[in-house]
Amino acid sequence: MSFRLINSLIVLSFICCSGCDSLFMSSPAEFKLSKRTKSLHGPAKNAVQRNLLDKFGTPVDMKAWERFPINYGSIKGKVKEPGSSTNAFSVSFNNEQEILPENSILRWLTGSFAAAEEDLFRDIPIESYSAETGEIVLAKKLSEDPKEGDQFIINPGFVLQHGRKLYMTHCLHCHGVSGDGNGPTSEYLNPRPRDYRDGVFKFTSTLSTEKVSHADLQRIVKKGIPGTYMPSFMLLKDDELEAILSYVQWLSSRGELEKKMVAELEADYSTAAVRSRKKEGETSEAISKELQELLSVEFSETVDGLATEVAETWTRANSKESLVVPKISRVPDSPESRQKGRELYLSNKAKCATCHGPKGIGNGPETKLFRKIPGTNKEYDQPGLFDMWDKHVKPRDLTRGIYRGGRRPIDLYSRVYSGIKGTPMPAFAGTLTDEEIWHLTNYVMSVPFEGQSSHATETEKVSQK
Amino acid sequence: MKKFWCLFFMFWPIVALVVCAMAPGMNWWFPGESNSPIGVEIDGLFNLILIIVTIVFIGTQIAFGYVLWKGAHIQKNEKALYTHGSHNLEIIWTVLPCVVMLFIALYQMEVWAKFRVQSTFDQDAVSQPIAEVTARQFEWRIRYPGPDTKFEGKADITDWLKNPRPTDLYTVNDLHVPAGKNVLIHLRSGDVQHSFFVPELRIKQDAVPGTVIPIWFNVDNKTKKYDESIKGFSYELVCAELCGWGHYKMQARVVAQLEDEYKNYLLQLQKEQFDDGVSAESDDDEEEE
Known part of the structure; x- marks a missing residue:
C-alpha cells in the first residue's frame, strides 16, 4: 500500500515539475515594439519592425551593425x-x-x-x-x-554575446529584455529602472546637449546609483563591464533608431493619421500606394541616415569637447562662499528654491502645482514635477546627503552646469558663471551638515542615554 | 533479498562518512583555512562538534544496522519479541545527550564571548572604528571616517554614527581594512535584514534594521595571496540572509591591507571624492575604451 502511495507521489511530482517547466519555459526572449511603433498604420509598423529585425536581429540571434561605435570585440x-x-x-x-x-x-x-x-x-x-x-x-x-x-x-560578436549573458543575469529583471525598463521586478521599484530606448541617461559628465559618455556608464554600473535600486556591480571584471556596456549601448541604439523611424512615419502614417486622412476624402488605396512607394524607395536611405545620426551622438559624447570641465577650480569652501551660494540658491537667477524648497528638502512651490501632460490639455492627476518618461519626480532632498549622480564636487558641478537629462532639473551653463556654480556647490554640499557645528551638547545627551 | 537491504542501508552511511572524511582534504564545501585568529578558534569549536556528531552518527548507524541484520535472520516461525521499553535505556539516552550539550554550551562560552560580547572587545579597536557598513538591497555601502578623524570617546562615535560628517569617505561593495590588527566596524541595515558574511574570516553577523551592531575582526592573511592590482588581500563578502530577489547580487569584497597601503588607499579615496575636475588629474576618466 505504501508503495502505491510513494508511486503516486512520484508521478504527482513529475506532473508538477513538467507543469512548472511549461510555466517557466515561456517562448524565447524577444524585443518588444514600443507603444508608439504599435500605433503606426499596419504596413508602416511592419516596415519599422522589419528594419529593426534586419539591423539588430533578435535577442537569440543578434546582429552586430558596425554603423554604431559599439565595441563588438571582433x-x-x-x-x-x-x-x-x-x-x-x-x-x-x-x-x-x-x-x-x-x-x-x-x-x-x-x-x-x-x-x-x-x-x-x-x-x-x-x-x-x-x-x-x-x-x-x-x-x-x-x-x-x-x-x-x-x-x-x-x-x-563575441563581446555582444558575453554582454547578453551578463545582461540576462544581472540587468534583465529590472531593465527588461528590450531595455525598456519594464522587467518583471520593475513594477516594485521607485524610481523606475531606466528605459534605454530613448538613449537618455540622467547622470552624466557631459554637456546638456550631449549623450552619456562611456566613462559615465562605467561609473554608474560600478558604483550604482545611491538612493535608487540600481546597485553597485563593483566586482565585475573589466571585460565583463565592457561587455555589459556594449550590450546596453546596442539596446539603446536599437531603441533610438526605432524611435527615430517612428518619428519619420508618425505624422502621416499613424493609425490615427490614416483614419483622419480617409475622413478627409483620401482613398485607402492611394494612401497605401503612397506609403508603399515611400517605403520601397526612400525609406532605407532614411533609416541609414537616422542610424548615422544615432551613431554620431554616441561618438560625440566621448569626445573631449563634450565633457564638462570647469574653467576654474573649486572655490575654496568657506562660510562666505556658502553664503554666496545660499543667496544664489534663493535668488531669481538660479531659482533653486522654487523646486528644492527654501530649506533644501525638496518641497518648493513648484511641487505643489498641477502640470499639464505634454502635448495634451489634460492635467496630471497629482501635483508636482514629471520627467520625460511621464513619471512623477521629486526634487532632491539636499539635506540627506545622498547624491544619485555622485558626491564629488565635479559631480555636483556637472549637475548644475548641464542639468539632469530627461528631468525638469535645468542646465545652468548659460545662466551662472563658473564661480557662481562653485559657490552653489559649496552651499549644497554644506546643507546636510547645517546645524551640526553646535552639536556638542546634543551629543552629550545621546551618550547619557 | 533481506540481506541486500541490510547491506544497502549500511552502504550509504559508509559512503557519507568516507565523503565527509575526504572533504577537508579535497576542499569540498569547506571555506579553506581561516585567515583570522578568532576564525581558528571558531574552527576548533566546529571541529569538536563535528567529532561529537560523527561519533553519534557511527554509533546510531551501527545500532540500526545491527537491528536490521538481526531482523533479517529471523526464522519464519519465530515470534517477535514484544517489549514495553527499557527504563535504563531511556535514562541513558536522555542524560547522555544532556551532558554532551551542557559540555558544548560551557566549552564554547569563552570563544563566543570573545567574538560577541562587547565588554571583551579590544578597546583600541572600539575607540577608533574604521567604517560603518550599511547593507541595503542589494549592495554594501561603506562610510569611513575621514583619515584625520580621531574619535574622542564613545559619545563622539555615537554622534558619528548618527550624523555623517563632511570629511567622511564613501565607497560601495569594497571594504578596506588594515591587516594584522583588531579592527571594528559598525554594521547596520538600510532596509531589511541582511547578513555580513566573510567565510574566509569566519565572520557572520546579521544586519538588523534599526540597530547598529559592532563587529570586530583581525585579518592575518595566513594563507592568502597578495593581490598586486589592489595592493592587498581580497576576501569575498556576501549576504547570508535571504533579503529579496536580488540577494545574490550582494557580492562585495573585504580588502586587508598593510598599514601604509591602507593609509594610502584612504588618501587616494579622499582625493577622488573631492575631485573638482580641474585640479586633480583624472586618471580614471577614460575618454575611449
Missing part, C-alpha cells in the same frame, strides 16, 4: 600570404593586434572558404598567433591554402 583582417602548412598563414589586421583572446575563432568573410557550403571551414578555432611574425595557426587543417587578400573576422 577583429578584422586579411591574409597576407600563405604559410608553411595549410593551417598557417600570415595576416594583417585592420587595427594592429598584440595578442588574441584565448579560444578565439576565425570566420571567413571572402574567398573560397566563405563561399563554401559546409560549415566545416567557417568558424575555425585559432591555435596560436604571434604578433612578431604575424602568423596565425588554425587548429584545423584547411583543404587548401587561403588566397592572399581573403578577408576574415575573428570572434564575431
